Amino acid sequence: MRDRESNGSAEAADQGPVAGPPDLNLLRTFLAVYRSGSFTAAARLLGLSQPTVTTQIRALERQLDRELFERLPRGVAPVPFADDLASRVVAPLDALASVTGHGGPGENGPAAPVHLAGPAELLCVRALPALAPLVESGVRLRVTTGLTEPLLDGLRAGRHDLVIATIRPRGRSLTAVPLMDEEFVLVAAPVWADRIGGPARIAADGPAALHGIPLVTYAEDLPIARRYWRHVFGKRLSCQAAVTVPDLRGVLSAVTAGAGFTVLPRYLCLDELASGALVPLLDPEDPPINTGFLVQRPGSADNPHVDLVRDHLLQAGRTW
Numbered sequence: 001m002r003d004r005e006s007n008g009s010a011e012a013a014d015q016g017p018v019a020g021p022p023d024l025n026l027l028r029t030f031l032a033v034y035r036s037g038s039f040t041a042a043a044r045l046l047g048l049s050q051p052t053v054t055t056q057i058r059a060l061e062r063q064l065d066r067e068l069f070e071r072l073p074r075g076v077a078p079v080p081f082a083d084d085l086a087s088r089v090v091a092p093l094d095a096l097a098s099v100t101g102h103g104g105p106g107e108n109g110p111a112a113p114v115h116l117a118g119p120a121e122l123l124c125v126r127a128l129p130a131l132a133p134l135v136e137s138g139v140r141l142r143v144t145t146g147l148t149e150p151l152l153d154g155l156r157a158g159r160h161d162l163v164i165a166t167i168r169p170r171g172r173s174l175t176a177v178p179l180m181d182e183e184f185v186l187v188a189a190p191v192w193a194d195r196i197g198g199p200a201r202i203a204a205d206g207p208a209a210l211h212g213i214p215l216v217t218y219a220e221d222l223p224i225a226r227r228y229w230r231h232v233f234g235k236r237l238s239c240q241a242a243v244t245v246p247d248l249r250g251v252l253s254a255v256t257a258g259a260g261f262t263v264l265p266r267y268l269c270l271d272e273l274a275s276g277a278l279v280p281l282l283d284p285e286d287p288p289i290n291t292g293f294l295v296q297r298p299g300s301a302d303n304p305h306v307d308l309v310r311d312h313l314l315q316a317g318r319t320w
Contacts, residue, residue: 024096026060027089029053030068034086035299037173038075041158070172075156077172078298086299094302111305113140117154118164120145121248121268122292126180127164130316131309139305155295161306162313163295176293179317184228184288186281187269188213188261193279202282207233210281214242214260216251228263231288265290267320292317 032042033053043050061068068085069076078086118127123143135141144151148165155163156173168176188196192213196202202209207229217225222237229237242260245251252269255262256277272278294313296306 022060022063024093026056026063028093029056030060030082031086031089031093031299033057033069033076034078034082035297035302036158037077037156037297038158041075041156044158072171072173074153074171075173083298090299111138111140112303113142114162114303114305114309115142115144115160116162116164116309117144117146117151117160119148119166121265122164122182124249125268126316126320127313131312134305134308134312139308141309152295155297158297161296161303162310164313165293165295166290168291168293169295173297174295175298176295177314179292179294179314180320181289181291182265182267182320184224184263184290185266185269185273186228186232186261186263187255187273187278188281189256189258190276190279191258192261193281196281199280199282207235207237210261215239216243216245216254216260216262217241218244218246218248218251220244225263228288231286232282232284 029042029046029048032045033039036042036045039053039057040050042048043053046053057068064081064085066081067079068082069078116123116127123145128141128143131139131141144154144160148163148167151160151163152165152169152174154160164179165176186202193199196209196213215222215225217223220241222241226237229235243251243254245254248264248268251262252264252272254260255264256272261281266273269278273280294310294317296310
């Protein structure tokens with residue numbers, strides 16, 4: 001049994017192109033899909049079933065005689081015609097929603113929380129301190145930490161508003177803007193640096209100087225350290241970790257206490273490097289750098305605080 005809406009949209013999908021302007025309900029559904037990047041997420045936002053959303057989008061495509069979305073393995077991506085349509089309907093539909101009290105916060109009500117996600121370390125050390133002034137002025141945050149790929153899946157599904165990602169997402173279902181560059185540095189406590197012979201020894205002998213020194217890292221597959229070895233030494237890292245901690249702040253604590261050596265983002269250990277609690281073991285001319293991105297679904301957000309948080313993070317990221 002198919003879902004049917006009171007406006008007859010389900011029937012419209014089977015009746016070919018329909019003359020006249022598109023139904024407002026169809027346009028609302030279109031905008032929800034455009035913003036969320038998937039039929040499933042749009043259905044959740046609208047309180048409809050996914051088949052109903054699919055039927056309404058097909059009905060609108062028949063009315064306009066144009067395809068609106070490219071179906072992807074994960075979600076959908078708007079075609080150029082959909083971008084143009086969204087730019088024309090977003091302001092009037094949002095204004096109508098504000099008047100009727102549907103689809104967004106009213107003038108007298110608080111804005112919904114902004115759902116922000118990203119790596120735990122970057123959120124805690126950089127993003128949340130930067131957003132503190134916004135929280136004081138009334139912005140509410142709901143923060144989720146995790147790995148980039150699952151978080152991007154959650155963004156496509158409508159569970160997050162903004163994601164700080166360590167890679168640029170593929171496809172057109174999400175928009176990504178560079179946020180910051182993180183430089184990686186090879187570090188150890190002074191006791192180990194002295195035993196190794198310092199940066200001069202590693203510069204002369206290469207990674208062989210670190211043989212037998214315990215490696216502390218984020219995961220068993222040594223993701224950050226392997227990249228450093230490949231970029232700086234041009235070699236494959238083949239050793240096993242002595243300690244793994246799935247939080248770089250734990251890696252930092254262990255290495256500062258003398259557990260061994262590691263590779264960390266420089267922003268995370270600036271204070272320890274400045275105080276001498278950690279020593280850089282090498283100063284390569286071309287250190288490995290990774291670009292972080294601020295990612296969201298295309299289109300304007302219903303919640304004005306999403307854009308406020310986004311703009312504030314992009315401004316703050318210039319100093320990170």
